[in-house]
Amino acid sequence: MNAADPLGLPVTVPSTALFTDRYELTMVQAALRAGTAHRRAAFEVFTRRLPEGRRYGVLAGTGRVLDAVTNFRFGSEELDFLRERGVVDEPTLDWLAGYRFSGSVHGYPEGEVYFPGSPVLRVEGTFAECVVLETVILSILNHDSAVAAAASRMAVAAAGRRLTEMGARRTHELSAVAAARAAYIGGFDATSDLAAGFRYGIPTSGTSAHAFTLLHDTERDAFTAQVSSMGRGTTLLVDTYDVAEAVRTAVEVAGPELGAVRIDSGDLLLLAHRVRHQLDELGAHDTRIVVTSDLDEYAIASLAAAPVDAYGVGTQLVTGSGHPTCSMVYKLVARADSDDPAAPLRPVAKKSMGGKLSIGGVKWAARELDGDGTAAAEVIGTGEIPAELAGQELTVELVRAGEVLAREPLEVPRERHRRARAGLPLSAAQLSRGEPVLPTRYA
């Protein structure tokens, strides 16, 4: 039943090589036999459309893609599995055993915004070495970019108030780690998820849940226990029983130095006003109010006028606020006619059916600016980039001859995203449904 230790980690896949659809490997087998596997090829990642009503996309996951490409190795466990199940033949297993990606990757830098047609990643090498990366690259970019896009909208709505990602319990335990990373890039400040702190160094936060209050004989006992352990600067949860009574008890226990109170249910707008008023009356002017109940970007925006200091967002963030995945695809756009490394690349494309736009050829992309320096269009073309757009080129080199050129601390894509969003037309900040804020123009 199981090639891995049943008592091992929930998933004990020792490399990224099996995060792969079976057909990627069977295509390699058939191409090896046909003598076409080593034709040079270029694959591009793009999406034909943004999720309905969204104004811009946010590219996240590129850093994880670089790790995944580096770790795409078939060890003996993987090869034994493929052999036992008869997935591919021996010549293919031999080729997989020696697999090291030796090609190049170009793409939009992580955190950049994108639009329909934007070539956010391009992978070049032999057909075989590129095609096998399709599944894992799409998994990462489709997931992470979906979360980053939701995070970015929430960050716009929060308008500078602190945002904490707390959706781990609403998504797969490892999605949660990637979601916290993507949310941080999109503008969140912290995560509840310790694994995300461990793996990516994202600040973690959180103090207590209703269970902690219920564990104790009285709410006062619970608050006293928490303050004596975590200090007066802690955040007390005040909606287990009666909010007004809890706020009174909280300030009695912690004094006006109480760090914050958290409200996790009820009419947040009304409660925030009442609690702020009560805290001020009690002299706790610096005690902050944190709200955490089923928030999304619209709920956050609706609380803009409320005296809320910080938001905790779970479900709607990690599920992409209605759009849990992007529709990015990984398409062969050019290939050589022979396996001569010097053979030129020739554009290829599937015939358009059902409105699926496919444009062959390796593409460049640039963001055209208006006179004020605000983005005006996403311009995409093949061949040479026009001189007047060369300064606005979006694509950068990420991997050369199989070597990752640069890894970035997360603060870099996070700041890049902030700048990229700030460079969009003002309508990008509208939460209402509408068209992409930039038109895509094919040069």
Added chain:
Amino acid sequence: MNAADPLGLPVTVPSTALFTDRYELTMVQAALRAGTAHRRAAFEVFTRRLPEGRRYGVLAGTGRVLDAVTNFRFGSEELDFLRERGVVDEPTLDWLAGYRFSGSVHGYPEGEVYFPGSPVLRVEGTFAECVVLETVILSILNHDSAVAAAASRMAVAAAGRRLTEMGARRTHELSAVAAARAAYIGGFDATSDLAAGFRYGIPTSGTSAHAFTLLHDTERDAFTAQVSSMGRGTTLLVDTYDVAEAVRTAVEVAGPELGAVRIDSGDLLLLAHRVRHQLDELGAHDTRIVVTSDLDEYAIASLAAAPVDAYGVGTQLVTGSGHPTCSMVYKLVARADSDDPAAPLRPVAKKSMGGKLSIGGVKWAARELDGDGTAAAEVIGTGEIPAELAGQELTVELVRAGEVLAREPLEVPRERHRRARAGLPLSAAQLSRGEPVLPTRYA
């Protein structure tokens, strides 16, 4: 920036212990100091409602929960991280270092259906040893059950036709593995995801993509390459250029023994009829038709009258067909008043606000049957189960004194789900939005 090797696997968390919200550990710290950490406690997992319009829920992930509980261990890497970041104090780190779950777990068996209020899992032990498991348990059950519920609806719609899960590229690379597992429990027959085959022994399938056709100079070259490598029984993709021409070429190349053709775009109903007609005219009566374009349970149902033999489902399956997460919660329902192991458990509950129903006390659950043996109600209560319901009790013992009692091969929950669904009223098979097919009754 990073406690883990940046060139390691995309996520190098060596145990499940950090798939945990920070507040679980700070609660332990405060409770340890207050002397309340070792009070006996019972936590229950349940959902207050099904996703809107859904008729039943499908419990999946229990097997993964058992692995997660077993592997919930704080090693030196995790403890160093918690110490360096000041997450908890030294007495808490000492307690975490010795952590082994020693309590009990009861729950619905995996694959069982559930309804609002169903206590699908119960974790008992000391408060501290139970509370830390909250996040990872909910991550697993909320994710896996969302996918299983979508899979079950698709299996109903497919009415026995073969179903392949192929959504890996639309979700996080490790979610994909769990999604394939949940889909298999829900009624799918195979997955495209090799990691799911490796980890869980699920049958894998897949042959080729459009890129394979585009790699070759002609479609005939591509088909010839595939058939000579994979045999006549392979599945040829026929919608890269012109479907009718491709079908003709496919049968010329492979002969009437051709295994299947796959259609991935266009009007599937129309195309399936045309292709079936054409295959029959060419004498390829046994060549199957596989369709794979943006399917969900409604699209599958709409193809019931079409000559389709198999469906491949991606995006809508792994994203729960509109409901990518369940709303399961993990609530303290009872606890002792002291840390005396003999102290009785006392029901506790958060005050109901905003329609959140919380019932204190450890619960039993039974499925009441009508005269024909069809399920009639989900009956939930506290205290002793009434004698007339004892034979229909749903909860089983999963972990005793920290030891997992039984692990099941995936075929067991898969078959259990099939039987459980078959035991529901006929309206469970309706895809239209409606109320849960069973009322939840509190005894």
